[in-house]
Amino acid sequence: xxxxxxxLGPGFLALGALFGFLLSRAGATTYDFYAQLFLFQDFQLxxxxxxxxxxxxxxxxxxxxxxxxxxxxxxxxxALSYKGKPYRxxxxxxxxxxxxxxxxxxxxxxxxxxxxxxxxxxxxxxLGGFFVGTLLFGLKENFRMNKAVPVQx
Amino acid sequence: MTEVTIWSGWIGGIAxxxxxxxxxxxxxxPLGVSSAFTDACSLVTPGPFFKKNRQENGFSWRIWFVxxxxxxxxxxxxxxxxxxxxxxxxxxxxxxxxxxxxxVRSLVLTFGGVLLGLGSRMAGGCTSGHSIxxxxxxxxxxxxxxxGFFVGGILxxxxxxxxxx
Numbered sequence: 001x002x003x004x005x006x007x008l009g010p011g012f013l014a015l016g017a018l019f020g021f022l023l024s025r026a027g028a029t030t031y032d033f034y035a036q037l038f039l040f041q042d043f044q045l046x047x048x049x050x051x052x053x054x055x056x057x058x059x060x061x062x063x064x065x066x067x068x069x070x071x072x073x074x075x076x077x078x079a080l081s082y083k084g085k086p087y088r089x090x091x092x093x094x095x096x097x098x099x100x101x102x103x104x105x106x107x108x109x110x111x112x113x114x115x116x117x118x119x120x121x122x123x124x125x126x127l128g129g130f131f132v133g134t135l136l137f138g139l140k141e142n143f144r145m146n147k148a149v150p151v152q153x
Numbered sequence: 154m155t156e157v158t159i160w161s162g163w164i165g166g167i168a169x170x171x172x173x174x175x176x177x178x179x180x181x182x183p184l185g186v187s188s189a190f191t192d193a194c195s196l197v198t199p200g201p202f203f204k205k206n207r208q209e210n211g212f213s214w215r216i217w218f219v220x221x222x223x224x225x226x227x228x229x230x231x232x233x234x235x236x237x238x239x240x241x242x243x244x245x246x247x248x249x250x251x252x253x254x255x256x257v258r259s260l261v262l263t264f265g266g267v268l269l270g271l272g273s274r275m276a277g278g279c280t281s282g283h284s285i286x287x288x289x290x291x292x293x294x295x296x297x298x299x300x301g302f303f304v305g306g307i308l309x310x311x312x313x314x315x316x317x318x
Contacts, residue, residue: 019184023222035314080181094301
């Protein structure tokens with residue numbers, strides 16, 4: 001089944017809303033669950049991540065891995081890729097830096113967005129900072145790419 | 154602060170895991186959030202890195218997706234028994250350790266956000282991309298990143314509550 005490309009945008013808006021709703025119900029928009037997780041007092045969010053990832057692994061192994069040709073996405077007919085994100089040198093330091101931000105702000109990118117909808121306004125600052133961090137990385141990459149390709153003339 | 158309805162952890166995990174599978178098998182795009190911010194920055198920022206990303210992704214599905222997430226939070230708050238309250242409070246635990254002076258607290262949260270943004274780009278993904286999607290694919294780099302996320306989180310929260318607090 002193919003879907004009109006113009007409908008994909010609003011479709012993803014609706015999917016985002018569903019995801020935001022579920023993040024909230026899962027407790028991922030409750031700041032103090034992060035503190036309790038990292039203080040080893042309450043494992044609500046560890047359960048959420050572990051069960052979600054475990055379910056994914058189970059279903060992928062039943063549907064995807066064993067096929068000789070990978071299945072296609074139902075709506076877009078895009079070939080499904082089971083290849084995960086690659087390793088890179090900055091992965092370990094980056095993930096620890098991310099974790100420090102995670103514990104400090106009591107939110108991650110997706111949950112900060114859902115918190116905004118719940119009226120938790122501290123997430124405005126976190127999201128603003130998130131843009132700054134993304135820009136800093138991009139500017140560093142700009143610099144690296146400019147250096148790699150010498151300007152002509 | 155808005156008090157939202159919260160399900161048991163394992164039910165929340167089944168719900169979010171099912172959602173991630175639903176998105177992947179329906180659209181072919183695995184669940185992920187942080188790259189949307191790069192796509193959004195690329196629309197307005199000059200330079201080769203952003204230009205390349207703009208040409209590849211444009212106004213991507215990811216931007217639509219992250220615009221929907223606050224809407225979902227809003228619906229979740231409206232369908233919870235308590236009232237929707239706009240507040241800068243973070244709840245009793247965080248409120249007890251973060252600076253009470255509003256502008257200092259804003260700085261701390263902004264700094265946390267900067268680390269999240271920088272860290273997710275360096276790691277190539279955030280909690281949803283690495284820990285939900287990546288662990289579901291049994292992808293070793295995602296497991297490494299997820300461990301790193303927890304190491305950083307435990308480090309700073311232990312310092313906040315047990316050293317500074």
